[in-house]
Amino acid sequence: MKNLLSVLKISVPDKIFLKDPETSVLGKKIIEHSIFLIDEIGFENFTFKKLGSKIGSNESSLYRYFESKHKLLLYLSSWYWAWLEYQLVIETYSIANAKDKLEKAIHIVTRNVELDSNFSHINESVLYKIIVNESSKSFLTKKVDKENKAGYFEVYKRIIVRLEQMILEIKPDYKYALSLASTILEGGLRQHFLTEHFPSITNYNKNNTPTHFFTQLVKNTIQ
């Protein structure tokens, strides 16, 4: 996996950026350190000026890559979904049995990303924390319909459709395959958030994880 990703490039819809951050040293530094800074101070308090001073660059240079911090968040989200889609495809590709395949898929999309694969300048486990805490802000805006039309959420929607297909493979007449798919994906993130900030309304511990919960839920529903 590590090897493959060093050859492949994670591909983000290109209307999100003004200049592809993957094509320069400064661009990569922007991505790398924006992840750390957003994680540290939160998206609301994050500014291009602060990021610029962290990486020794001028604010105006950052605006050449992204027209706003909102677009940067869209970029980070898309990158994460593309990375997750990659894991999903690679790790389930060779599984023939439909039930095993779906179980594996649920595991992949609901697990806590705790390790950085170190294949690039992007730290996936810190990015995962941003996805849990901030990513929904990328679509909870008044611009969502316009941006959806512009294709900014394609990768995300593709993952949902992949999960849907795996569900329909097992139960072709299930009416809510898409709804279930999005509930697993978004619900997984939310359950991890609750575990960290509202533990009194979760049931998780070492042996009982969101992955178990969703696996059981899906099994009972479509089998």
Place this chain on the structure above:
Amino acid sequence: MKNLLSVLKISVPDKIFLKDPETSVLGKKIIEHSIFLIDEIGFENFTFKKLGSKIGSNESSLYRYFESKHKLLLYLSSWYWAWLEYQLVIETYSIANAKDKLEKAIHIVTRNVELDSNFSHINESVLYKIIVNESSKSFLTKKVDKENKAGYFEVYKRIIVRLEQMILEIKPDYKYALSLASTILEGGLRQHFLTEHFPSITNYNKNNTPTHFFTQLVKNTIQ
């Protein structure tokens, strides 16, 4: 229900406001019109200055009620959860059968709030739209742990616990009653959001609603 609510007062944790908006004409106008304005322009674009000019009041007067727009959002969210809890209690109180009770509860928390009960200055159906689109921003912040300790999310958590109790009534040994409860509540909101903005990844129409989806899901899981 309408009658009862005209006697009862929806109670919001009192540390959220500086001065209780229910105690004055201006206070009520702030709540009433903030709901319309946030719905119209979105929480990010909403300012006390804009609200002030809508209601013919000075910005500085609004700050006497809420120390920030974030606190106002917390207030609106808490108000909504308190209102929902009220519906939940009233509408399920007299149901003896545990399964019927839970089914009714799922219906209440996942249904689209389309009508304004007109018992007060608060338009519940517009407030519901704010809950769907903006409420998660009230806890997706760096202040969440401090605010949780201060009790700002008590009403929300109480609803989850009420749902948990209903689930455990049916299946006392179920390990994920709280997880399931929060998945229903939050998932319901998210599914309504998707229906409006990402319809291509939902399965809903007139006959297939989020309520049906979650009802089926829960039935299969705990029965």
Place this chain on the structure above:
DNA sequence: TTTTTATGAAAGCAATACTATTATATTTGT
């Protein structure tokens, strides 16, 4: 009728979220 309380008007302030201009590196093509 005093005095307390609520609201309004105006000004001020540091920070945000950018844009624009000009200068200086750095890279690239010939």
Place this chain on the structure above:
DNA sequence: ACAAATATAATAGTATTGCTTTCATAAAAA
């Protein structure tokens, strides 16, 4: 090696945000 193109930096500027402060006035309560 040199000119041209491109990328980055430095500086300044702007409207708006998210408040706070001060002082004046109006309304309500003691």
